Ligand SMILES: Cc1cc2nc3c(=O)[nH]c(=O)nc-3n(C[C@H](O)[C@H](O)[C@H](O)COP(=O)(O)O)c2cc1C
Ligand code: SF4
Ligand code: SF4
Ligand code: SF4
């Protein structure tokens with residue numbers, strides 16, 4: 001193994017442990033109370049995890065929380081940007097989830113049609 | 122992608138508390154709930170709080186859980202991983218603030234630490250080289266081999282100010298420089314992982330948690346000093362560390378990070394593990410080398426030093442586990458960075474083992490210059506049960522005892538020496554008011570006496586004589602001349618012994634005589650143990666008005682000398698048969714059994 005090969009191996013391996021490396025740029029929070037789960041939040045989350053993985057994004061963490069409080073429009077996702085804005089998406093389905101990954105998490109563009117609330121932190 | 126990593130500590134401490142079962146139960150529960158795809162369970166090395174084991178750390182939210190027993194797993198998974206809220210029952214309490222600790226970063230025990238050597242411990246899976254590589258593993262070796270001359274590596278280590286962590290604090294760069302200049306070949310590098318201090322496990326925690334950091338340090342050292350063969354000398358009882366070391370070495374060979382032509386530079390380095398039987402004296406470097414050669418581990422006079430004539434009469438460099446593990450961060454971040462941490466005389470951090478009468482026991486890495494008070498009250502969370510601190514013993518069985526008035530001493534090699542103690546391997550044993558310092562000294566003298574290899578009479582005979590005197594004093598049979606005799610023997614053993622074991626064995630006696638002489642005198646002159654700890658000198662009595670007549674003590678007494686007082690619902694101790702075992706004192710829930718050490722004459 002030479003130094004370049006080691007560095008390549010490092011890049012590849014880094015994604016395995018990235019989650020343990022402290023603060024991420026984006027934190028995606030799923031409302032995972034009873035109503036969220038009933039509305040299919042689990043599937044949306046698995047899809048999202050899959051898409052994040054496919055895109056190789058490692059500055060993102062995904063968390064769950066109890067009811068966010070907007071029971072009628074579940075599944076709800078809140079995206080918090082470190083030191084930046086906070087965007088809430090409502091009635092998210094699997095296809096939306098993929099779109100949020102490619103637009104919001106990858107390119108930094110809020111998916112306007114889906115966003116219900118935006119708040120400066 | 123996984124949304125959460127559940128780190129389960131599988132260091133020796135947690136393993137003995139059942140962490141492998143915890144891991145299995147966790148995996149099964151996650152599978153049952155269909156969470157295996159989203160969550161990862163990662164085994165790590167020691168997180169430093171074995172007393173709370175099995176412990177677990179959750180990423181990315183940073184929650185630290187204690188006592189994660191298998192029975193708790195269903196609830197834990199339900200709460201934290203399905204509902205997304207912390208399972209409070211398993212959160213530790215911070216002894217300083219009395220608050221539940223939500224994340225590791227909120228825990229004073231953790232957030233006062235500065236982790237350089239143990240940076241990866243409890244964070245990566247030590248059995249996966251990829252995780253080590255992800256955290257810059259082997260980059261320092263690559264850098265040294267491809268961009269630095271051996272002399273430059275040595276200069277970097279010298280500038281960093283790194284001193285050996287095995288006890289004596291000898292400057293590592295200087296030691297390497299001497300070795301490089303040694304004319305004979307082949308040369309050897311050795312890692313001293315004997316760690317014989319009872320109760321100390323900082324080296325074990327590094328080997329179990331991050332074995333590659335030691336391997337990488339050794340490969341860098343070998344390159345710098347011109348060696349091509351290395352040995353890790355480790356005691357057999359460190360089973361898990363041995364296993365992880367073997368796995369790590371095998372993985373490093375597989376990726377070409379050990380063996381021939383490393384980083385395509387033509388440099389070869391081979392590494393083997395040698396298992397020791399675990400005698401304390403085998404940690405001494407000359408004894409260690411004999412043991413590696415397969416001979417009896419007995420010290421021999423120096424000079425010749427190992428760098429002149431070591432293993433198989435060839436130049437050999439021995440460093441401690443922690444010393445080796447510090448090499449890589451120095452090369453990665455630079456000597457200047459390292460030298461900015463610590464004190465004028467001693468740079469960097471040290472892994473300490475906090476033990477004894479202290480709330481947060483465990484391993485903690487702190488910069489040199491941290492005061493004893495900070496260690497005990499901030500990191501250590503103070504003394505349990507509202508007891509008073511009496512002293513702190515540093516440096517293991519042959520370390521000295523430091524009394525309360527010196528708590529503001531910044532910890533480094535020279536300051537401890539000035540107080541009559543030593544740094545040793547970084548053991549810190551906190552002693553509270555319930556401990557008798559004479560008995561304390563006796564305990565450690567017994568250890569050193571047992572571990573003396575017997576090669577030289579001052580140590581073999583001197584420690585035995587000192588032990589006999591101490592035992593006598595503890596029994597209340599001490600004589601006025603005993604203190605002088607102890608001092609005389611201590612001087613003789615210290616100055617005439619061949620190796621460090623004998624040379625330091627009197628430290629506990631000398632320091633307790635210096636700082637707690639009144640306790641010796643009370644034992645000798647008044648036959649009284651002020652701490653009420655020496656069995657022969659204590660007296661148990663039931664305070665009759667306080668006695669509720671529950672009879673617990675009577676049932677606990679091994680010699681049935683506690684009886685009902687007449688026909689009352691009260692009990693008394695018949696002193697003639699009492700063997701001072703203290704069982705009655707321990708069981709009474711009403712504080713009716715009184716323990717005293719009245720001295721002569723003992724009331725009937
Ligand atoms: C009785 C005795 C036991 C020792 N035990 C150890 C030990 O367990 N680990 C260790 O690294 N050094 C131990 N030492 C110190 C070693 O002899 C040696 O100085 C040290 O390994 C050098 O490493 P360093 O330069 O990295 O400190 C012991 C010394 C004596 C006298
Ligand atoms: S000082 Fe003690 S341990 Fe060391 S060589 Fe002499 S007898 Fe052996
Ligand atoms: S245990 Fe205490 S209260 Fe009970 S009988 Fe003994 S002295 Fe009395
Ligand atoms: S100290 Fe032990 S032997 Fe003495 S009375 Fe109590 S229990 Fe019995």
Ligand code: FES
Nearest residue numbers: 132134135167170
């Ligand atoms: S072994 Fe788990 S914290 Fe030490």
